[in-house]
């Protein structure tokens with residue numbers, strides 16, 4: 018059968034764009050890294066740190082996120098609210114969480130330490146400027162990822178599988194070990210892979226809490242190599258290749274571990290989950306609240322405290338409050354408005370491009386009839402298993418050599434963001450389209466509508482609420498991206514998160530906190546505006 | 558209850574005493590009582606949402622009722638007044654779920670072995686029991702097959718094997734045949750009954766299929782909105798439904814509100830259009846309906862003794878034909894062997910033998 022022309026044009030265009038986004042940077046990193054002599058060999062300590070950080074932070078974050086997902090079972094009081102607050106660190110970003118914890122628990126002036134010193138004396142100190150601090154704060158910041166994946170798996174789990182085990186003589190413990198845990202294994206492995214890639218590629222937490230303690234990992238090493246004058250791009254790319262190699266190894270390991278096992282069962286009517294006991298419910302809610310306090314409330318409170326303190330004191334008695342930091346970042350700091358403009362523009366563009374491209378890719382993968390659909394699917398998901406910084410290195414390498422007029426503009430950043438967030442767009446739209454019965458579209462065709470009219474009048478309006486939710490999350494994430502921005506920005510294309518980090522390195526700590534708040538406030542205002550304009554239904 | 562004392566301590570007896578359960582403010586089960594004697598199949602029959610599953614889950618310990626008592630093998634496993642509520646694993650029964658609930662990460666044999674392992678059965682005996690149960694359901698050859706690669710009917714058999722592996726006295730089945738196709742459903746029904754007899758199991762069986770209930774059960778409890786409307790042997794339920802609801806649920810298609818006039822040994826039912834029908838007693842209190850099954854309607858082409866009606870529709874059911882008769886405002890459903898002389902639009906004469914007409918409360 019001949020494919021309709023509009024349909025095949027869509028398939029060709031989306032495949033072309035995805036291939037152009039994903040393949041050149043990866044090829045560049047692989048080729049350039051291989052050609053550059055292997056820089057990481059000269060720094061075995063940093064390699065070891067990267068691996069240690071990757072493994073420990075992944076394990077800790079999986080433990081935290083997994084426990085939270087299991088704890089927030091149906092019937093826990095305030096479950097919906099607790100779930101929403103649990104994923105707040107996604108909006109806060111690791112950079113602000115790390116800075117918050119710096120003001121909470123840096124050994125000399127951390128708020129917690131000031132209190133501990135006042136109560137117990139100077140021996141009572143929590144030091145977050147340390148490898149352990151880097152690992153734990155990263156785990157807190159990233160726990161929402163395994164939480165979301167494992168919660169999803171739990172929701173998809175037929176509760177009668179667990180009830181059957183109880184009825185056939187299994188105690189709670191036995192049922193957890195023999196039934197629940199093995200059934201969650203695929204989701205746990207998927208989380209581990211995602212976390213592994215995210216941790217080895219994470220820049221902000223090691224930069225804020227690790228560098229001052231001399232704890233250097235691959236990403237901070239790359240950053241420093243590029244900060245050099247002249248920048249040592251070849252060596253940096255070699256580190257990028259190491260990250261790429263680890264990512265590939267992780268992906269291979271995950272699919273080998275999981276094998277071809279599929280736990281999808283054919284079932285009829287499934288039963289409703291039984292609610293947990295009220296007492297246990299309260300303990301579970303408390304656990305979630307403890308996490309929310311550590312990952313969101315305390316860091317935010319510390320941020321606010323730092324932003325309105327005249328200076329970060331070494332003694333609680335010297336505390337003084339002021340609004341001068343806010344007026345400085347709003348009116349005195351020249352980069353704020355340039356960066357805010359760039360960030361806003363980039364956030365909106367990224368969200369729109371990723372939603373559009375994701376929708377096109379998902380439509381082609383799900384409903385298209387051309388060959389190579391599964392290749393398109395996998396290609397569009399590749400950025401999920403490669404750290405953002407690797408893509409940025411690839412882009413850097415490409416644009417230094419290829420004389421395109423886009424280097425130094427926010428277009429480069431847009432390309433990096435679009436590539437990095439593409440899997441998110443594809444997955445979300447894929448899920449939205451899957452819920453639509455293809456017959457809805459077919460009915461429109463049978464009723465005489467053209468293909469484009471059927472898409473425009475039936476499919477798009479139906480997926481619109483999901484798309485809006487995805488757009489908002491993408492906007493917020495893009496507003497706060499650090500790892501690739503830090504490599505690709507120039508003084509003209511600076512963005513807010515980079516400005517925050519820049520101040521962190523060179524400025525007054527209180528100004529940083531104020532700017533962090535400005536950044537959060539801008540995201541918040543835009544999200545609220547979008548919700549008000551398009552109706553509140555979108556996020557429910 | 559005196560009957561309770563009778564069977565207390567006997568393996569396999571299940572009794573419910575005024576059991577009530579609400580989901581939040583929605584009452585799902587309201588004062589349900591019954592007694593299933595050892596080696597008996599008791600079926601909970603009723604339309605969707607009447608509380609069958611909830612009752613079964615309460616017996617299993619998967620839901621906590623608010624009132625009443627549940628006894629298994631003469632032991633209270635739930636008693637609201639004494640605050641007894643044993644967890645499911647201590648109730649010593651087993652269950653076949655509507656979704657089968659086959660653990661997808663295990664093989665067929667591991668699925669069957671789970672309950673035995675949980676109770677600490679030794680290796681040798683475990684293997685022997687698993688083999689025996691799989692042979693009983695005809696799955697001996699599939700022991701090492703991953704559970705995800707099974708057809709619906711095979712999953713059904715695994716679920717069955719799993720539930721008899723622990724040698725329970727009581728087995729609970731929640732619409733176990735509803736996901737199978739029609740032919741397999743009939744075959745499994747027979748097999749299920751044979752297996753239950755052979756192993757001497759007490760079974761509480763949930764279904765909304767009246768035919769299945771009649772074929773399988775020693776006792777049928779017809780449920781409606783969380784209560785038991787009528788309980789009795791299949792014959793009693795079939796022959797003498799106590800209410801319009803039960804009659805209609807048992808496939809009595811002709812249920813017509815009427816007045817009753819005592820008449821000699823029997824009664825006369827006076828239909829709204831003035832037709833009089835002779836019916837058998839007893840007469841329920843309150844407003845009543847007269848009922849008769851389609852198969853009891855006799856149709857003639859000549860007027861001797863019958864009432865006139867027009868054939869408004871004829872449908873071919875396979876062995877039988879179903880005719881809709883219209884006489885003024887009155888519609889009658891009749892079934893008979895296919896006949897050439899009953900075309901749509903033909904005028905015919907119908908009658909019902911008095912012994913086939915009975916009265917239920919409206």
Ligand SMILES: Nc1ncnc2c1ncn2[C@@H]1O[C@H](COP(=O)(O)OP(=O)(O)OP(=O)(O)O)[C@@H](O)[C@H]1O
Pocket residue numbers: 289580583584585603604605606607608609610611612765
């Ligand atoms: N977890 C729950 N929360 C709220 N209401 C529930 C819950 N479970 C059941 N109900 C309600 O309780 C009533 C009885 O439900 P139940 O599942 O026992 O019906 P059923 O007879 O098994 O129906 P079906 O034949 O459809 O399986 C229904 O009205 C149902 O909506």
Ligand SMILES: [Mg+2]
Pocket residue numbers: 609610611
């Ligand atoms: Mg049910």
